Amino acid sequence: MIDKEAYLIGTLKSGYVGDDAAVVGKTLYSMDAFFEGSHFKREWMSMAQIGRKAMLVNLSDAIAMNAHPKYALVTVCIPPDLTTSQIDELTGSMERTAAEFGCEIIGGDTIGGEKLHLSIALVSESDDPLLRSGLEPGDLLAYTGTLGKSKKALDALFRGEKIAADSRFYEPKLRGDFIYEARPLLHSGMDISDGLYCDTNKLLDMNKYGFEILKNIDDDTGFSGEEYEMLISFPEENIEAVEAVAKKTDTPLNIFAKVAENEKRFPCKSHHF
Numbered sequence: 001m002i003d004k005e006a007y008l009i010g011t012l013k014s015g016y017v018g019d020d021a022a023v024v025g026k027t028l029y030s031m032d033a034f035f036e037g038s039h040f041k042r043e044w045m046s047m048a049q050i051g052r053k054a055m056l057v058n059l060s061d062a063i064a065m066n067a068h069p070k071y072a073l074v075t076v077c078i079p080p081d082l083t084t085s086q087i088d089e090l091t092g093s094m095e096r097t098a099a100e101f102g103c104e105i106i107g108g109d110t111i112g113g114e115k116l117h118l119s120i121a122l123v124s125e126s127d128d129p130l131l132r133s134g135l136e137p138g139d140l141l142a143y144t145g146t147l148g149k150s151k152k153a154l155d156a157l158f159r160g161e162k163i164a165a166d167s168r169f170y171e172p173k174l175r176g177d178f179i180y181e182a183r184p185l186l187h188s189g190m191d192i193s194d195g196l197y198c199d200t201n202k203l204l205d206m207n208k209y210g211f212e213i214l215k216n217i218d219d220d221t222g223f224s225g226e227e228y229e230m231l232i233s234f235p236e237e238n239i240e241a242v243e244a245v246a247k248k249t250d251t252p253l254n255i256f257a258k259v260a261e262n263e264k265r266f267p268c269k270s271h272h273f
Contacts, residue, residue, distance in 0.1 A: 051093030
């Protein structure tokens with residue numbers, strides 16, 4: 001079946017399309033949606049948790065590209081049953097979360113609708129953006145952190161169970177300290193939002209390479225979406241330096257494959273429900 005998201009993106013003609021953000025000079029522009037029914041259910045999360053995660057998944061796009069977020073524009077679709085105190089909780093959480101990363105909400109739009117939907121546009125700055133392009137044969141592919149916890153939490157929520165307040169589903173871990181310091185050592189990178197399998201394929205597709213597996217990945221790890229850990233590539237000669245930065249910033253680093261001149265791909269399926 002055709003991937004309609006990829007198809008839609010492919011219809012756009014701009015040369016700026018293809019990364020987590022569009023790079024125009026030293027300014028980066030990005031936008032991400034956080035929609036009820038696609039990314040969360042209101043019965044699963046408080047308004048504060050919804051506002052925080054909506055902002056974090058957007059900030060992740062900037063941080064993944066070695067950029068510093070500066071300004072945010074927020075569009076909110078407000079359902080009829082949302083109270084003013086809930087709105088206060090939602091906007092307060094978004095503002096506090098943005099401020100943690102040096103970012104300010106400067107405007108946006110509001111509409112009425114049946115569900116709570118948020119869409120956030122970010123304006124960020126970088127002197128040396130980390131792009132998805134730049135892979136070279138022989139590069140090592142690695143991911144940060146531990147993958148799979150977000151999917152396990154989502155499965156538990158579907159079963160009607162409670163999950164911990166600090167669950168990765170609620171509280172993605174952004175790796176800004178690692179990316180900002182490791183950038184000179186890296187060839188390419190992106191955040192893991194659609195699962196390690198699918199996002200590795202995106203990186204390979206853009207650069208027209210394949211891979212050789214170095215560490216077997218189980219499906220719970222490979223298919224887990226909404227992780228927002230980092231997927232990176234770097235030349236093998238930089239391995240000790242990259243590992244040193246990972247240790248310094250307390251960032252678990254998992255090398256799992258090597259870039260190769262073949263057409264090998266991981267299995268991929270959408271994680272949205």
